[in-house]
Amino acid sequence: MTMAIDVPLDGEGFLVNREDWSEEIARELAAADAFEMTEQVMGYIREARAMYDENGVVPPIRKFAKKVKVSTKDLYAIFKKGPMKLICKWGGLPKPTGCV
Numbered sequence: 001m002t003m004a005i006d007v008p009l010d011g012e013g014f015l016v017n018r019e020d021w022s023e024e025i026a027r028e029l030a031a032a033d034a035f036e037m038t039e040q041v042m043g044y045i046r047e048a049r050a051m052y053d054e055n056g057v058v059p060p061i062r063k064f065a066k067k068v069k070v071s072t073k074d075l076y077a078i079f080k081k082g083p084m085k086l087i088c089k090w091g092g093l094p095k096p097t098g099c100v
Helices: 023-032 039-055 061-067 072-079 083-090
Strands: none
Touching (some): 023 039, 039 061, 039 072, 039 083, 061 083
16 A cells, blocks of 8 residues: 555554554555545544543443444444444544444
8 A cells, every 4th residue: 555644554554653644644554445535424433432542442332322423334434344443444443342
C-alpha cells in the first residue's frame, strides 16, 4: 500500500502509533482500501474516537450505532464488511476484538 503520508502500519493496515492519526491520514487509509471518505463516515470516525477516549475500549457496534443514531444495518450498508473494523482502522484505533 502506497500512501502519500509515511506512518508505520501493521500487517493489516492499522496505525502502529495512535498519535500518528489525523483526518488526512484517515482519508489516505480509506483510499488505500478503495473507499472514498465522506463527511458522514468521518463523523462516525470522530464519534468512535471520542467513545474510545472516554471508555478506553472500541465501542461494540450496537452501542456505537445507538450513539450515532443509525441502525447496524445502515452501518453495514456503508461499510459492507465489518463497520467497526474499518472505523477503527481508518480512525487510528486498536483492532476491535470479539463480536463488535
